[in-house]
Amino acid sequence: MSSLGATPTTAEAPPPFASSSRGGMxxxxxxxxxxxxxxxxxxxMFAVSEKGTEQEIDRPIGIALVQAMPDRDKYQIQPDQQRQVAVEGEANDASVAALSAAAPPAGLNAPLDLQGILADLSATPMPGSNGSIGDALQASEATRPGTNPLGDGGSQPTTTKVFGVSGTGSRFVYVFDRSDSMNGYGGRPLQAAKTELLKSLRTLGEQQQFQIIFYNNRPSPFRPIGSMNSMLVGSDEIKASAEKYVKGMRAFGGTQHExxxxxxxRLKPDVIFFLTDARVPRLTGLQLRSIRARASKAGxxxxxxxxxxxxxxxxxxFLQELAAQNGGQYRYxxxxxxxxxxxxxGQPES
Structure with a gap:
């Protein structure tokens, strides 16, 4: 009875995470x-990728010289460079080769030797200047014999006079004092100087050349429109302009002869007529020797x-010495x- 009346036992539950297939993972x-x-x-994947841009192809590097020309830029590679300039793509290679090989346009002159020209000009500055290139350029224009922007004067000699002093040649320069002392005695010294200068100018013709330099503390040459410090042809037109210039001259300031x-x-004339009423300041012996050397060289x-x-x-x-040392006459x-x-x-004193 005990075996028949006992409640039947149930089956045990499977363990957790049991697989439905005993042979699987x-x-x-x-x-x-x-x-x-x-x-x-x-x-x-992250380890394979590197930060930054992709590697560029190594390119050789060289130095190119660029010469700016009126119509193009000319590239030249320095001969001592062992590497050639790498140019991107065939199109750029062709462009650079074409620029380098292209001939300059007709009529284009070779580049000037500016360094040599400026060195020559700077070596001879104008008197009283600071040696600047502007002064040197102006002086170089004046020192070329025969330079005349207003006409071509000849070289036929003639004789002209200033206060009885005769000068013979084809190139004349009048250097006249216009300092304040020329206003003395009612302005008669300046007026007499201008009157005599105009008389001398009227004797010149187109076969002669001239220049007028009035001075006080600094020289003031006659410069018609379009000219620099140069000799001027003795045409009627230029002499008429010179006459107006002379008549309008006024005296003031101090005196600086040299x-x-x-x-x-610098104009290399045949004759200089030098006129002044100033004994002070005197030209020193050194200044007189310098003037004599220049005058001798210019003839x-x-x-x-x-x-x-x-x-x-x-x-x-000192004016007696100046004239004697340079083959001229002296008049008082x-x-x-x-x-x-x-x-x-009356006649001038000797």
């Missing part, structure tokens, strides 16, 4: 395996005319003999 292990594979793959004389010598004769208020010429005038004039209209009475 558990699900949790499969999940871990898949995650490990995914992470490993992702890590390998710069005016040296400016005249220039310097005549000196001195104004004063004494009855006779001074015995120690008493300004008291000048008339108000600029005329003078």
């Amino acid at each position: 558990p699900a949790w292990m499969m999940s871990i395996f898949l995650h490990v594979c995914l992470m490993t793959t992702a890590g390998l 710069d005016a004389i040296k400016l005249a010598l 220039t004769t310097i005549h000196a005319i001195e104004f004063g208020a004494d009855g006779a010429s001074p015995s120690d005038s 004039l008493d300004v008291r003999s000048f008339r108000q209209d600029g005329q003078w009475d």
